[in-house]
Amino acid sequence: MENLSLHIWIVIISGLTVALGAFGSALAMGKAISSSVEGIARQPEVKGDIRTTMIIGLALIESLTIYCLVISLILLFVKM
Numbered sequence: 001m002e003n004l005s006l007h008i009w010i011v012i013i014s015g016l017t018v019a020l021g022a023f024g025s026a027l028a029m030g031k032a033i034s035s036s037v038e039g040i041a042r043q044p045e046v047k048g049d050i051r052t053t054m055i056i057g058l059a060l061i062e063s064l065t066i067y068c069l070v071i072s073l074i075l076l077f078v079k080m
Contacts (some may be wrong), residue, residue: 014072021068028061 036054040047 010075014075017075018024018065020064025061028064029058032057032061033045045052 032054036050039050043050
C-alpha cells in the first residue's frame with residue numbers, strides 16, 4: 001500500500017512540474033514578445049537586432065519547459 005501511495009505522489013509531482021514549468025515559460029515568453037514588439041515600435045530601424053535577440057531569448061526560455069518535461073519523465077519512468 002505504501003508503494004502505491006509513493007507512485008501517486010510521483011504522478012502528482014510530475015504533473016505539477018510540467019504545469020508550473022509551462023506556466024512560467026508562457027508568462028516569460030509573453031513578456032519577452034511584448035517588450036520586443038514595443039521596442040520595434042519605438043525604433044523600427046533596429047528591428048533585425050531586436051528580433052534576433054528575442055528569438056534567442058525565446059529558445060532559452062523554451063528550454064526550461066523541456067527540462068521540466070525531462071525531469072517529469074524521469075520521475076515517471078525510473079523504477080524505485
